[in-house]
Amino acid sequence: MKAAFLFLTLTVLPGVTVAQSAPASLAEKLGYARDAKLLIVHADDLGMTHAVNAASIKGLESGLVNSASMMVPCPWFPEIADYARNHPDADLGLHLTLTSERVYVRWGPVASREKVSSLMDAAGYFFHDWSAGTRINPQEAELEIRAQIERAYAMGLHPTHLDSHQYRLIATGKDLFEAALRVAHDYQLPLFVTRDWFAEHPYLESSLTPRDIVVDHTVTIEPTVPAEKWAEFYARALRSLQPGVTEFVIHLALDSEEMRAATRERDTWGAAWRQRDFDFFTGAEFHRLLQEQNIKLITWRELARAAAKSE
Amino acid sequence: MKAAFLFLTLTVLPGVTVAQSAPASLAEKLGYARDAKLLIVHADDLGMTHAVNAASIKGLESGLVNSASMMVPCPWFPEIADYARNHPDADLGLHLTLTSERVYVRWGPVASREKVSSLMDAAGYFFHDWSAGTRINPQEAELEIRAQIERAYAMGLHPTHLDSHQYRLIATGKDLFEAALRVAHDYQLPLFVTRDWFAEHPYLESSLTPRDIVVDHTVTIEPTVPAEKWAEFYARALRSLQPGVTEFVIHLALDSEEMRAATRERDTWGAAWRQRDFDFFTGAEFHRLLQEQNIKLITWRELARAAAKSE
Numbered sequence: 001m002k003a004a005f006l007f008l009t010l011t012v013l014p015g016v017t018v019a020q021s022a023p024a025s026l027a028e029k030l031g032y033a034r035d036a037k038l039l040i041v042h043a044d045d046l047g048m049t050h051a052v053n054a055a056s057i058k059g060l061e062s063g064l065v066n067s068a069s070m071m072v073p074c075p076w077f078p079e080i081a082d083y084a085r086n087h088p089d090a091d092l093g094l095h096l097t098l099t100s101e102r103v104y105v106r107w108g109p110v111a112s113r114e115k116v117s118s119l120m121d122a123a124g125y126f127f128h129d130w131s132a133g134t135r136i137n138p139q140e141a142e143l144e145i146r147a148q149i150e151r152a153y154a155m156g157l158h159p160t161h162l163d164s165h166q167y168r169l170i171a172t173g174k175d176l177f178e179a180a181l182r183v184a185h186d187y188q189l190p191l192f193v194t195r196d197w198f199a200e201h202p203y204l205e206s207s208l209t210p211r212d213i214v215v216d217h218t219v220t221i222e223p224t225v226p227a228e229k230w231a232e233f234y235a236r237a238l239r240s241l242q243p244g245v246t247e248f249v250i251h252l253a254l255d256s257e258e259m260r261a262a263t264r265e266r267d268t269w270g271a272a273w274r275q276r277d278f279d280f281f282t283g284a285e286f287h288r289l290l291q292e293q294n295i296k297l298i299t300w301r302e303l304a305r306a307a308a309k310s311e
Numbered sequence: 312m313k314a315a316f317l318f319l320t321l322t323v324l325p326g327v328t329v330a331q332s333a334p335a336s337l338a339e340k341l342g343y344a345r346d347a348k349l350l351i352v353h354a355d356d357l358g359m360t361h362a363v364n365a366a367s368i369k370g371l372e373s374g375l376v377n378s379a380s381m382m383v384p385c386p387w388f389p390e391i392a393d394y395a396r397n398h399p400d401a402d403l404g405l406h407l408t409l410t411s412e413r414v415y416v417r418w419g420p421v422a423s424r425e426k427v428s429s430l431m432d433a434a435g436y437f438f439h440d441w442s443a444g445t446r447i448n449p450q451e452a453e454l455e456i457r458a459q460i461e462r463a464y465a466m467g468l469h470p471t472h473l474d475s476h477q478y479r480l481i482a483t484g485k486d487l488f489e490a491a492l493r494v495a496h497d498y499q500l501p502l503f504v505t506r507d508w509f510a511e512h513p514y515l516e517s518s519l520t521p522r523d524i525v526v527d528h529t530v531t532i533e534p535t536v537p538a539e540k541w542a543e544f545y546a547r548a549l550r551s552l553q554p555g556v557t558e559f560v561i562h563l564a565l566d567s568e569e570m571r572a573a574t575r576e577r578d579t580w581g582a583a584w585r586q587r588d589f590d591f592f593t594g595a596e597f598h599r600l601l602q603e604q605n606i607k608l609i610t611w612r613e614l615a616r617a618a619a620k621s622e
Contacts, residue, residue, distance in 0.1 A: 050416070050572045075386035078436075079415035079572070104390035105361070110435060112425040123465045124421060124458075125389075147435075154434045258569035261361045261390070 047077035051259035069095035093161035111147035161300035163192035174203035216244030358388035362570035380406035404472035422458035472611035474503035485514035527555030
């Protein structure tokens with residue numbers, strides 16, 4: 001890899017200019033100014049249900065949601081795979097999945113089950129949750145995420161990036177993160193990592209290589225935000241957006257009978273939550289704020305291309 | 312096994328009675344007269360989608376649909392399993408599944424995939440369809456249906472019977488049928504077979520043992536019936552119901568957005584089809600016809616109990 005440097009000409013005193021070199025920021029690699037505000041509006045969980053697919057497709061077609069990732073083990077993955085094949089320009093990645101967090105609709109491994117037994121509960125689904133006692137074998141996790149990627153390719157897809165459902169591959173420990181990174185390198189796909197996570201998980205920064213893309217910031221809404229403050233939360237996030245590349249991680253679905261049934265055991269990331277995300281990110285206020293704040297939308301495809309060019 | 316005989320007293324001439332013995336019919340084993348008209352109103356495909364579950368539960372709770380079977384590999388199986396655990400008296404069996412016939416929502420094996428590779432397409436789902444060229448390994452099919460039953464038990468279920476999604480285990484050949492029968496015997500669960508199928512598939516009759524329950528007749532609506540003739544088809548079937556035990560194989564769902572999306576590639580057994588079944592079998596006309604024709608509803612649980620008693 002060639003290091004990417006940008007020569008900055010700084011005027012320090014009238015009449016005296018000093019040429020300095022600084023590593024090119026991600027924004028600069030993309031051809032923007034260092035202080036440009038660049039945003040990926042990224043819908044997660046495609047394939048989980050029809051209501052997620054329908055809302056996410058509407059979001060993508062609005063132009064205001066410009067990237068998304070798909071859960072290969074989920075029942076409606078074939079529907080979104082069909083969309084992806086028919087919309088090769090859509091910025092669609094794979095949302096690598098090791099958990100099945102709902103109660104009434106569930107999914108399990110794509111890999112041969114006997115080889116990934118540490119990932120499954122007694123019935124053969126991915127665990128609802130991972131507790132301190134859950135012993136996930138990182139080799140099995142790697143085998144499983146490779147199987148998910150292989151299924152996507154077998155179905156004719158060309159994913160633009162990888163990310164991790166519920167951040168399990170990011171936040172659980174070095175072994176799982178390095179497994180994910182190894183897979184990302186093997187498939188030459190960028191893996192969503194942001195420096196916002198470095199302080200909490202120091203192994204991220206130490207495991208990353210210079211070729212990896214590191215998004216500057218991420219924003220995602222949390223259960224502490226009451227429903228009536230939804231738009232306010234996002235508006236504030238947009239008004240205070242930092243220079244550089246930020247990924248908004250959002251969760252779209254229609255608040256339909258199917259989605260209510262699928263998420264009825266708890267409200268967090270449930271049907272109404274996802275409808276609120278859909279309403280905001282396909283709405284006029286979001287569009288207006290993007291313009292007002294001079295925020296440019298960018299995709300994972302552009303990031304990957306810029307990173308490849310700078311190598 | 313003790314042969315079950317019923318001693319019939321036939322009056323052949325006034326004042327002269329002759330005691331004759333004839334094998335007890337299924338109706339008689341159940342404690343009904345030989346010419347009683349007994350009906351299982353059986354909803355298939357539970358677990359396939361939320362709309363199927365919601366309609367089937369409504370059907371079961373109407374009392375007019377009195378039996379059903381669940382597809383273990385399907386995404387919404389956990390929802391119907393939860394219902395089954397909370398309604399232990401419901402007559403719920405397992406709808407053994409080896410195909411994934413839809414396009415936009417799909418499922419695959421419960422068994423470890425490497426061990427059932429003859430059942431899967433290149434992406435790892437069950438085949439959409441089986442053609443003459445599809446080489447299903449019967450040992451693999453047996454392994455898979457055992458895995459489906461084991462998952463059901465692991466989830467706390469006590470299925471009352473087994474049957475075969477799309478009749479694949481019945482109509483594909485002797486090897487698959489004998490695999491299904493072996494599994495049924497091992498788990499001491501009745502497997503749905505009717506003598507209506509004997510002529511077309513002679514191996515059924517020759518493979519069955521005296522302990523197996525054989526339903527006298529079955530009725531299921533076919534794509535040749537136009538939508539507006541739906542109620543007429545069923546009314547005629549009820550008016551011409553033969554003595555003995557008949558199973559109506561029906562397919563319930565609500566014609567919801569989810570179900571329309573799940574079945575949009577073709578109308579057969581689609582959302583509107585299933586809504587029509589739901590409307591008829593939960594409606595007043597069906598109830599009236601049952602009374603008018605003196606038809607009694609019976610369940611697989613009753614059949615299994617009667618068969619066990621007669622052994």
